[in-house]
Amino acid sequence: MNDLAERLKAGERRALAKAITLVESTRADHREQADALLTGLMPATGRALRLGISGVPGVGKSTFIEAFGLLLLSSGHRVAVLAIDPSSALSGGAILGDKTRMEKLSMDPRAFIRPSPSSGTLGGVAEKTREALLLCEAAGFDVVIVETVGVGQSETAVAGMTDLYLLLQLPNAGDDLQAIKKGVMELADLVVINKADLDTAAATRAQAQITSALRLLPSHAKTVQRVLQVSALKADGIAPLWAAITDLHQAREADGSWAARRREQALAWMWERIQAGLRQAFIAHPVVRERLDATTTAVRDGRTPPSTAARQLLAAFQAGPFA
Amino acid sequence: MNDLAERLKAGERRALAKAITLVESTRADHREQADALLTGLMPATGRALRLGISGVPGVGKSTFIEAFGLLLLSSGHRVAVLAIDPSSALSGGAILGDKTRMEKLSMDPRAFIRPSPSSGTLGGVAEKTREALLLCEAAGFDVVIVETVGVGQSETAVAGMTDLYLLLQLPNAGDDLQAIKKGVMELADLVVINKADLDTAAATRAQAQITSALRLLPSHAKTVQRVLQVSALKADGIAPLWAAITDLHQAREADGSWAARRREQALAWMWERIQAGLRQAFIAHPVVRERLDATTTAVRDGRTPPSTAARQLLAAFQAGPFA
Numbered sequence: 001m002n003d004l005a006e007r008l009k010a011g012e013r014r015a016l017a018k019a020i021t022l023v024e025s026t027r028a029d030h031r032e033q034a035d036a037l038l039t040g041l042m043p044a045t046g047r048a049l050r051l052g053i054s055g056v057p058g059v060g061k062s063t064f065i066e067a068f069g070l071l072l073l074s075s076g077h078r079v080a081v082l083a084i085d086p087s088s089a090l091s092g093g094a095i096l097g098d099k100t101r102m103e104k105l106s107m108d109p110r111a112f113i114r115p116s117p118s119s120g121t122l123g124g125v126a127e128k129t130r131e132a133l134l135l136c137e138a139a140g141f142d143v144v145i146v147e148t149v150g151v152g153q154s155e156t157a158v159a160g161m162t163d164l165y166l167l168l169q170l171p172n173a174g175d176d177l178q179a180i181k182k183g184v185m186e187l188a189d190l191v192v193i194n195k196a197d198l199d200t201a202a203a204t205r206a207q208a209q210i211t212s213a214l215r216l217l218p219s220h221a222k223t224v225q226r227v228l229q230v231s232a233l234k235a236d237g238i239a240p241l242w243a244a245i246t247d248l249h250q251a252r253e254a255d256g257s258w259a260a261r262r263r264e265q266a267l268a269w270m271w272e273r274i275q276a277g278l279r280q281a282f283i284a285h286p287v288v289r290e291r292l293d294a295t296t297t298a299v300r301d302g303r304t305p306p307s308t309a310a311r312q313l314l315a316a317f318q319a320g321p322f323a
Numbered sequence: 324m325n326d327l328a329e330r331l332k333a334g335e336r337r338a339l340a341k342a343i344t345l346v347e348s349t350r351a352d353h354r355e356q357a358d359a360l361l362t363g364l365m366p367a368t369g370r371a372l373r374l375g376i377s378g379v380p381g382v383g384k385s386t387f388i389e390a391f392g393l394l395l396l397s398s399g400h401r402v403a404v405l406a407i408d409p410s411s412a413l414s415g416g417a418i419l420g421d422k423t424r425m426e427k428l429s430m431d432p433r434a435f436i437r438p439s440p441s442s443g444t445l446g447g448v449a450e451k452t453r454e455a456l457l458l459c460e461a462a463g464f465d466v467v468i469v470e471t472v473g474v475g476q477s478e479t480a481v482a483g484m485t486d487l488y489l490l491l492q493l494p495n496a497g498d499d500l501q502a503i504k505k506g507v508m509e510l511a512d513l514v515v516i517n518k519a520d521l522d523t524a525a526a527t528r529a530q531a532q533i534t535s536a537l538r539l540l541p542s543h544a545k546t547v548q549r550v551l552q553v554s555a556l557k558a559d560g561i562a563p564l565w566a567a568i569t570d571l572h573q574a575r576e577a578d579g580s581w582a583a584r585r586r587e588q589a590l591a592w593m594w595e596r597i598q599a600g601l602r603q604a605f606i607a608h609p610v611v612r613e614r615l616d617a618t619t620t621a622v623r624d625g626r627t628p629p630s631t632a633a634r635q636l637l638a639a640f641q642a643g644p645f646a
Contacts, residue, residue, distance in 0.1 A: 031634075038628040046625050131630060183506060263623045270622050273633030278601040281641055299593050300586045302369050305361040307454060310596030311354075318604055320643070 001033055005040055008139050011078075013112055016139040020114060023131040038131060041138040046262070048080075048137045049249065052158035054148045054184070055168030060194045064168060064232035065145060066102040071238050072143055073110050080112040080141035081105070084129050084148040084157055112141060126157040130269060133161060159187040160265055163258060164248060166190045169210065171203035171229075185214065190244060196229035197236065203229050287316040324356055328363055331462050334401075336435055339462040343437060346454040361454060367461040369585070371403075372572065375481035377471045377507070378491030383517045387491060387555035388468060389425040394561050395466055396433050403435040403464035404428070407452050407471040407481055435464060449480040453592060456484060482510040483588055486581060487571060489513045492533070494526035494552075508537065513567060519552035520559065526552050610639040 004022075007015035023034040055061050069079045081102070106113045114132060129146060136144045146162055148154040159165040167179060167188035179185040191210050196203035211227045226244050230237030252258035282288055295313060298304040327345075330338035346357040378384050392402045404425070429436045437455060452469060459467045469485055471477040482488040490502060490511035502508040514533050519526035534550045549567050553560030575581035605611055618636060621627040 035628070035631045035634065039631055042626055042628060127630060131628065134628060262625075266622045266625070266629045267619065270619075270629035270633050273630050274605065274637060275598060275602065277633060277637040278605055278640075279598065281637070282597065282601055296590065296593075299589045302585075302589070303365055305358070305365060305454065305457060306589045306593035307450060307596050308358045308362055310593050310600060311358065314597060314600040314604070317601075 001037055005037060008041070008135065009044055011140040013109070013139075016112060016135055017114070019135045020128075020132045023135070024128045034131070038134060041134065044138040045134045046137060048133075048142050048144045049164070049245070050133060050162040051143060051145050051245070052148075052162035052165040053145055053168065054155045054158055054165075055194070056170075057149060059168045059170055060232050061147060061149070061168060062101040064192075064194055064230070065147060066105050067232045067235045067238050068241070069102070069105040069111060069145070070108075071235070071242060073105075073108055077143050078110045078112075078141045079105070079143045079145065080114070080136035080139075081145045081147060082114050082129050082132050082136070084126055084146065084154050085115075112136065112139070126154075126161070127273070129157075130161050155184045155187060160268065163252075163261065164189045164245060166192055166245075168192050168194050169206065170194065171196055171199055171206045185210070189248060190241070191227045192241060193227065193229045194232055197231035197234055282313075282317055285317050287319075288313055291316065324360055324363075328360060331364070331458065332367055334463045336432070336462075339435060339458055340437070342458045343451075343455045346458070347451045357454070361457060364457065364461040368457045369460060371456075371460045371465050371467045372487070372568070373456060373485040374466060374468050374568070375471075375485035375488040376468055376491065377478045377481055377488075378517070379493075380472055382491045382493055383555050384470060384472070384491060385424045387515075387517055387553070388470060389428050390555045390558045390561050391564070392425070392428040392434060392468070393431075394558070394565060396428075396431055400466050401433045401435075401464045402428070402466045402468065403437070403459035403462075404468045404470060405437050405452050405455050405459070407449055407469065407477050408438075435459065435462070449477075449484070450596070452480075453484050478507045478510060483591060486575075486584065487512045487568060489515055489568075491515050491517050492529065493517065494519055494522055494529045508533075512571060513564070514550045515564060516550065516552045517555055520554035520557055605636075605640055608640050610642075611636055614639065 004015055004019060008019050019034075019037060022030055022037065025031070025034070053061065053065065055064075065081060069081065072079050102113060105111045133144050133146065146158050148158045155165075155167075165187050167184060167190070169179065169191055171193050179188075185191070191214070193203050193206050193210075207227050207229055214227070226248075228237060228241050228244060230241055232238070249258065252261075283292070291313065295304065295309050299306050299309045327338055327342060331342050342357075342360060345353055345360065348354070348357070376384065376388065378387075388404060392404065395402050425436060428434045456467050456469065469481050471481045478488075478490075488510050490507060490513070492502065492514055494516050502511075508514070514537070516526050516529050516533075530550050530552055537550070549571075551560060551564050551567060553564055555561070572581065575584075606615070614636065618627065618632050622629050622632045
């Protein structure tokens with residue numbers, strides 16, 4: 001394990017890939033090794049820009065990340081791309097399953113691209129991605145992109161583990177309304193209208209609409225939110241976008257909100273795992289297991305008040321394993 | 324306690340008020356009595372129409388509930404009104420604090436109006452309201468209205484404990500956008516545009532806008548959602564609204580979704596209480612209490628991975644109280 005940690009810190013991509021496989025494993029002994037590895041690497045983490053990117057299928061995420069990643073490499077950065085793909089359990093993996101999706105980026109030794117695990121609940125997948133992100137940082141990648149397709153709660157998960165969350169939109173009227181309704185727009189630090197070259201008038205209209213819609217959002221009343229146009233295919237607008245990102249970074253470093261967001265995310269992650277672990281322990285408790293079916297039926301049939309049922313099961317759980 | 328239960332089942336309003344005070348008490352012995360009372364009364368519950376109503380301040384909720392309640396009384400119903408007021412802890416209680424708000428309804432012996440508890444967390448307040456709702460049913464009220472002002476997550480709480488959730492809106496452009504953004508529109512079974520008499524053109528425009536916006540919501544693609552205009556002040560449109568409610572009731576009884584929603588709500592309530600109870604037990608555990616501060620600091624400072632911290636605290640919790 002020490003050897004793996006050293007090779008990883010030296011930036012060896014194969015060591016990084018192996019470490020991510022270790023944290024993804026569900027075996028108990030692997031889990032212990034992964035915890036030890038992660039804890040040992042913590043001093044080497046935290047130095048990357050963590051960038052969340054999402055957008056509906058068809059918005060051009062791969063093309064965008066390829067263009068964006070290549071620009072970063074050319075200015076001396078090392079870029080890792082991780083993915084949360086909640087659809088993969090159903091469809092067999094829609095995104096990043098095929099590395100040829102980002103051909104030039106994936107072939108460059110200064111980049112690292114990792115497909116998401118192909119199964120598991122969203123909570124589980126996001127958990128592994130969070131740990132993989134720390135490993136990428138320890139391996140010296142200074143920009144880590146976490147990508148997701150807009151399904152379920154995956155945008156919330158990505159926004160909850162990154163410093164900046166970037167929403168890709170099409171220059172279509174109505175696309176922005178969907179994002180507002182789903183609450184995704186509220187999460188975005190930057191909104192990028194991709195494929196702006198296809199219809200410049202529509203892109204400019206969308207930019208104006210989204211800008212004014214964002215002003216209405218209570219969560220963004222005070223922040224300087226940016227809406228930009230790019231054409232990933234022509235690599236247009238990518239450099240100004242990177243400038244906007246570094247501007248936001250500097251402003252938030254200066255007012256302390258950058259570090260505060262990371263602290264909040266770390267604590268929220270810890271409590272999310274605690275809640276999930278408590279529920280698991282509860283369900284596995286022998287007395288709870290014995291009674292849960294009958295209690296559930298009684299609650300469903302309206303014989304036992306739900307609050308009373310909860311108190312009774314909790315009392316059994318807290319009385320110890322064999323009460 | 325048996326006496327209280329009998330008087331309550333006979334429809335005595337003072338007994339009902341006393342029982343609600345009992346479930347609201349935080350004393351352990353009261354809690355035990357309340358659990359016994361509720362369990363004994365369960366066979367007498369479940370027979371009311373549970374109607375959730377919300378709307379922003381100024382939408383005319385009191386006037387609406389008064390007009391609506393009086394119509395129901397005149398057609399032979401008995402009406403109870405409960406309130407969830409998440410703002411009360413801060414402001415001292417904005418809604419239902421004063422019974423003169425619904426003067427005629429509150430003076431009628433066939434109605435029962437209960438102000439919300441004046442403090443407590445939203446979870447706690449909603450919990451008590453759920454129990455109070457069961458008590459109102461046992462006391463023979465066949466329409467129970469749960470009212471809330473649109474603050475925080477209170478609309479979700481109300482929609483989660485009622486059969487039908489009715490959203491009151493003003494005939495203003497923009498009001499509907501707010502509701503869509505907050506996700507409240509998605510919860511609504513019926514949308515009622517109040518004060519339609521003030522500007523009939525605006526009300527009709529709002530009705531058309533909301534109707535088409537609702538069609539876009541994935542959750543409502545298949546349901547028959549209704550948007551109606553009323554003027555509570557003139558008691559206009561109240562009878563057609565009641566007809567729409569009974570139509571929805573009958574359709575959902577017929578396809579089984581009415582009973583299914585109640586079963587889901589009861590189970591969700593049970594699990595919500597279990598999760599809250601588990602968290603309480605976790606925080607109170609002696610080893611967790613001893614370590615939580617240091618662990619929280621280590622996670623916040625980036626020294627311990629959040630997932631590892633969670634696993635360590637959970638292991639201490641599960642090892643028993645004095646490990």
